[in-house]
Amino acid sequence: MDTSPRTYRFLPAAVYTPGYRVVGKIMVSTNGIMGIMNDITKSHLEIHAARLARIHMPTKLVDHFEIIRLVKSQVVVVCTARREDLGPTGIVRGGYSNITEMPVRLATNVFEIEGKLQVAGRFDFVAMISDRTRNFIPMFDSTLTAILLPNLRVESPGILFNREKIDMLAFLNQRAKEDK
Template sequence: MSLEASSRTYRFILADVLTAGYRMAGKVSVTTHGAMGFLNDPTKSILDIHDARMARLHMPTKLVDHFELVRSLKSHVHAVCLSRREDLGPQAIVRGGYSNVVEYQIRLSTPVFEVEGIMELPGRFDFAGMVTEGTREFLPMFNATLTAILIPTLRVQSAGILVNRRMIDMIALLNQRVKPEN
């Protein structure tokens, strides 16, 4: 899709896009609905990353290549890290239309990454509903840290991380952590 072919206003936001093998740092084109609106749009399955700098996960500091444009299937993206919470989109979209939310400190994992941070939910924590119901494929986490499981030197701290719910293996509430006995 070319940006000129649409009547919508687009802007670029900085993003780190993480797949099973690569970290791509670049710019993603979004509308006024932000990254949440674009990534959760069921009519588009491709994610274009402009001015993309690519690094393999197992060598996170070594730049592999630099492209004007890299295309990826959204379904293969594990997480998208954004430096500003505002880049996620309007609060109504980010919160799923709810005005009152409860903050949960959580740790989740995908086959490749662990993410620890805050998830805002409209009520009680419901894992089954979160990963199987609704139309949002990417779930927002705030003030989060993403770490590669096998390469702990790969850490991304971010104001907002969108995690592909189809990639989630497990979620744990940090307030349910068992305290060690002394």
């Protein structure tokens, strides 16, 4: 029987699915929100003191619940108020010390996200997309915009995006130069 002390705390977060925005508190351990989202033993996420809004009207409250339970595979993005809420640096960075920040734009079927992706060594898109140990990947200093609803614009110092929901990824420094 495991008798080691556990430290749990609540962290504020905004969770986006293809149809809803859920704002509330996620109960996390010392591994932060990233530890909860990438825990392969649980396929659900509980959000406490949750406020529910539809994506097309994100400021209009649909309802308020003590707990909303979400299926993790349907979560597209988790936005945090602070970078530190994602988790300890060793977990967020994957344990590597030499990190390069790369400005990227990625898109899902509902959202576009611009921000800084931290990469250890050389970027490998195939490895990122097929990595079964981390379904939710951190991105920093990000802006989330709904594709069909440009008024929905969220800026967050730290987000987690679901790698299984990515449609495209492009590096901002690889934009095509205009021909004169």
